[in-house]
Every structure is written in C-alpha cells, then in structure tokens.
Amino acid sequence: MADFSEFRREWRPLAGAFLGMGSALSLNSYILSIFAPYLIKDLGWTMSQWSSLGTVQMLIMFCTPVAGRLADVFGVRRVAAVGAISFPLSLLAIAMMSGSIRVYLAIYVVQIVVCSTTTATVYSRVVAGAYSARRGLALGIAGSSPPLVAALFSPLISTFVESHGWRAGYLVVAGFSAICAVITLLLLPKQQAEAAPRIAMTSGARPRGVYGAIFANPVFWIMLVAIFLVNLPFTLATTQLKLVVLAQGLPAATAALLVSVFAVSSIVGRVLSGAALDYLPAHIIAAIAFGLPVIGLLLLASPLDSVLVVTVAMALIGTSFGSEGDIIPYLITRQFGIRIYSTVLGLLSAAMGLAMGGGNILLAITGSFDLYLPIAAATAFVGSLMFLALGLPALKRHALAAGA
Secondary structure, three states: OHHHHHHHHOHHHHHHHHHHHOOOHHHHHHHHHHHHHHHHHHHOOOHHHHHOHHHHHOOHHHHHHHHHHHHHHHOHHHHHHHHHHHHHHHHHHHHHOOOOHHHHHHHHHHHHHHHHHHOHHHHHHHHHHHOOOOHHHHHHHHHOHHHHHHHHHHHHHHHHHHHHOHHHHHHHHHHHHHHHHHHHHHHOOOOOOOOOOOEOOOOOOOOEOHHHHHHHOHHHHHHHHHHHHHHHHHHHHOOOHHHHHHOOOOOHHHHHHHHHHHHHHHHHHHHHHHHHHOOOOHHHHHHHHHHHHHHHHHHHHOOOOOHHHHHHHHHHHHHHHHHHHHHHHHHHHHHHOOOOHHHHHHHHHHHHHHHHHHHHHHHHHHOOHHHHHHHHHHHHHHHHHHHHHHHOHHHHHHHHHOOO
16 A cells, blocks of 8 residues: 555646646547537538548657657656647637638647647656656556546537537637646646666667667567557547447447447556556566457457447457557656656657558558458557567566666
C-alpha cells in the first residue's frame, strides 16, 4: 500500500496531464464526428471536400516528433502552454469563420501543427518522470482522459448542437478547453527539463547526438517495426469500426452499441495494462496486450457472426487499442530513460500514425474485410511476438547503454 503514496505526493502532474490530454487536440477525433453533419449541411460542403481532412491529419506524423523533442529540451509546461492556449482560439476561429472550406482547412492545419504540443507525446512525460513504483497505472489513468471526456460530454454536446447550432457548440467546447488549459498550466511543474546528454551506445564508442544514439540502438528499430505491425489493424478503430460490425450482418442499432463496447474496452484496457506493468515484465505485457487483436480479428473473419462473438471481438480489439497508450510510454522509460523520453515517443507515435494510414491502404487494396482481417491478424501476431525480444539480455544491455 505504501507504493500508492505516489498518487498522494504527485497528484498535481497526473491531474495536469489528465486535463491537458482530454481538453485539446485529442478531442478532435471525437468532436469532428459530432459537428461534421452540421458543417456539411449548413455550409454546403461536399463529402469529397470534407474527406480532404484526412490528408491534413497526416501532418500529425511530422509534428509529434518535433513536439516531443521540444518537450525534452524546454520542458513540458512551456511546450504544452503553446498548444493549450492556441487550441480554444482555433475553435473560436472555426465558430466565426465563413463558409469557405479552404478557411476551415487552413485553421485545421494551424491547429494540428501548433496543438501537437498537447498530445500524450508531451504530457505523458511529466507523468513518467513523477512516478516510479506506480508509473504504469499513472500513465494508464492519464491516457484514459480523451476517451473518458468524450464518453461523458459527447452526448451533452450533441444535444446542445442539435438545439443551438454548431457555432454555439464550438464556443462551448472552446470555453471548456480554455478553462482546462488554465488549470492544467497551474498544475504542471515549472522546473526545466534536463538537457538530453550525448549518448555513447557502447563502451568506448564516440559520443553521438541524441538522434544518432536513438537510431543506432537496435531496441528502437525493434520497437518501431513492432509498433507499425500491431497498429495496422487499428485502422478499424478510426474510420472502419461501425462498417466492420455491419459487415457481420448485424443491424445498425447493434452496430452502434458495439462501437460503445469498443470505447469502454479501450478505457478498461488502458487502466488494466497500466496496473499490470507495475507488477509484471513490460515486454510480456506488451506481447499479450498486442496479441489480443489476433483473436478478435480472426473471430470477425470467421463464419461466426452472432452478437456475442462480435462483442467479444470488439472487446479484445478495444482493450488492446487502449493499452497501447501506456505500454509504449512505459517501455520507453525502461529502454531509453526519461531524458529523451518525448523524443523517442514522438518518433514512435509517427510510426503509429503511418501504420493506421497503411491499414487504410491495405483495406483499399484487398477490397473487402474478408481478406483484410486475416492479414491484419497476421501482422498483429508478428508484431506482438517482436516485443518479447526486448527481454533478451543482449538488448537489455543496449537499453542500459541508452541511459535507461
């Protein structure tokens, strides 16, 4: 029980990260689905114009590595402040804009570029640094913020927008984000981040810069490839979730309910995996958690299409999807240490985004879920097994040499 005293001592950074992650850029993936029908109808946009947002969203792959490096160099509070203050201002700009899709896309570009400093790549650093005995659970609690906030407030915002319009809805969300931004910045510690050292990957080697050290470390490349492979199936969690349920022959009402099952499972998975990381080897937890979608995907690919079977499949995939938010950060602290934590997380987050985009391409190539599901299951299986390599003695020596 003494280990849980960390939550009493370090509640401020955890609360700050929780509020920060749940009130800025991560909200976009939830509020866009609420506001989209009203924007398209009221402003006369076409679905083709709206789909161009997908191209803009790819910017996040380039922005998160930059945001991560800035957090390591200048500290979380300074870097997060830029995005935390800018995000509600960007929502105000949307509320007051004309009907031009180009104006909206321009605001969206600025929002992604500037507010990438409010993602888990930045905020989770302060949690990883503050906690040691209960680091996994703390990361899980902080990372559950975006889906939890969305689950609690999305129905309220949907009702409000229906009654008062999308412009008023954006003003309400902007107000919420602004209040959370102020509280977040008051809670976050003010101390400067430690300067990342020059790291020699092996004894007697010439010192390399931070990126040279990271790229020379085989641990990084194993994690990069493994993360890419296990994230290919998570395309289902973004644009295809309801469609894959409908493809099982279930009615639309049931499909909507199963989407909720997925969301709840992702929150449960994040907290449970975080707690497990504090007691069991991280590479074992990673292999198990990222192996769960293999079963779920194969169930979806099978002739079994009852509500129970599909529910189990959605729960397994959702649990794995949620667990990624604390497993990867936890592994980074163990393999690379806290000084270059956000730099490494930013690079690996870019791989996650690239994999999800690759999953969409794979689905387009296969042309249906019938072929996509078993292929995605195979990539998840290989990727989950790769995490076991992190427990090998040779790679442990590399992790220690990297400053872990």
